[in-house]
Amino acid sequence: MNNTTETPVTVIGLGRMGQALASTFLKAGHPTTVWNRTASKADQLVAEGALLAPTVSDALKSGSLTIVCVTDYQAMHRLLGADDIELDGMTLVNLTSGDSAQAREAAQWAEQRGARYLDGAIMAIPPAIGTAEATILHSGPQADFEAHKATLDALGTVTYLGADHGLASLYDVAGLAMMWSVLNAWLQGTALLRTAGVDAVTYAPFAQQIAAGVAEWLPRHAEQVDSSSFPAEVASLETHVRSMAHLIEESEAVGVNTELPKLIKAMADRAIAAGHGGEQYSVLIEEFSQPRND
Ligand SMILES: NC(=O)c1ccc[n+]([C@@H]2O[C@H](COP(=O)([O-])OP(=O)(O)OC[C@H]3O[C@@H](n4cnc5c(N)ncnc54)[C@H](OP(=O)(O)O)[C@@H]3O)[C@@H](O)[C@H]2O)c1
Known part of the structure; x- marks a missing residue:
């Protein structure tokens, strides 16, 4: 895999997060193809140089690496599970939030269709994407992660956790448990001191x-x-x-x-x-x- 900034990337799903991801790839110099159910959300990205694909199928064909970032796994399956979608030979990095069972099941589903699949979890808000503060967790086959690490690095602090596709989701919720525990403990003390x-x-x-x-x-x-x-x-x-x-x-x-x-x-x-x-x-x-x- 050519890991220069010339590596073409496809981003499917242009909500708040998907737009930040696509915009960051563009700024890093990657030819970026985008697709979204509501096509108007691509307007700003097209102005920045993105190519808007007319269909999901066309979007997938445009890059060797496809990032998926939609609301949930159901939406992802609905989009990529259609009969006319060809996944053979694709690499999918699914940054949609979900649980570990959904991640493992999606990996099996994608691999049965001939795709390479990495699951991921974004521990950041959209404005942080592209900065070191954006931690993005990945799990799945290490060779697939290594093949695309230089491209994914544009998004932030990109971390590989292991071959089990469920690990990114598990680390994600473990991190949230830590975050809420610290915040709640602080709020308890704050209430007392006030x-x-x-x-x-x-x-x-x-x-x-x-x-x-x-x-x-x-x-x-x-x-x-x-x-x-x-x-x-x-x-x-x-x-x-x-x-x-x-x-x-x-x-x-x-x-x-x-x-x-x-x-x-x-x-x-x-x-x-x-x-x-x-x-x-x-x-x-x-x-x-x-x-x-x-
Ligand atoms: N925003 C954050 O701070 C943040 C942080 C970490 C992780 N995430 C995760 O990133 C993912 C996307 O979040 P977001 O903030 O970008 O959400 P969002 O702004 O609500 O966007 C949701 C995206 O999913 C698409 N979508 C939903 N259902 C669909 C369907 N049935 N078919 C096709 N497309 C569908 C939407 O398309 P339309 O535009 O056509 O509606 C849109 O592109 C979520 O899993 C979220 O948990 C977000």
């Missing part, structure tokens, strides 16, 4: 410092998770739970929401009831690793 007249901006640098400090613990906790051995090197789960009770009491006393602290404590209480009170916090992986739907 009752004492401390505004969010004043508290934020302290919260940032705590979040960064806790992030430093992850590699050691991860070793414990991988070895299923949780000696309380720093603090036992019982010690944590006493502090959780304090957080709930303080939240109740000042009249802020207690749902999140209670949820956290309920999980830790169950682990203690199962005999893990003397172990390190990471023993909670056992709670997180089993379904619980109530």
